[in-house]
Amino acid sequence: MLYSVHCFDKPDHLQVRMDNRPAHVEYLKSFGEKLHAAGPTLDSGGNMNGSLVILDLETIEEAQSFAAGDPYAKAGLFESVTIQPWKKVLP
Numbered sequence: 001m002l003y004s005v006h007c008f009d010k011p012d013h014l015q016v017r018m019d020n021r022p023a024h025v026e027y028l029k030s031f032g033e034k035l036h037a038a039g040p041t042l043d044s045g046g047n048m049n050g051s052l053v054i055l056d057l058e059t060i061e062e063a064q065s066f067a068a069g070d071p072y073a074k075a076g077l078f079e080s081v082t083i084q085p086w087k088k089v090l091p
Contacts, residue, residue, distance in 0.1 A: 002054055003056075004084050005053040005055065006082045006083075007051040007052075007053075007073070008078060024070060027071055031055060035054075060085070
């Protein structure tokens, strides 16, 4: 099943994001074909303020484990994380 993992950064934590970005990208790559899409969300000024990841996983618990294992999460970047089943309708 596809899951969306939507992470919202804490205010004024851009440096935490930048410092941990290489480890975060490697973590995403480690999910191989399970990773369907990933990228930062942006505020109205074009500044990164969160992350959106779409993964093909068996259970929501796996999605929760993914979110908890993200180097960004371990660094305390996120104010909140929302995980939901997601259905792809269009390419």
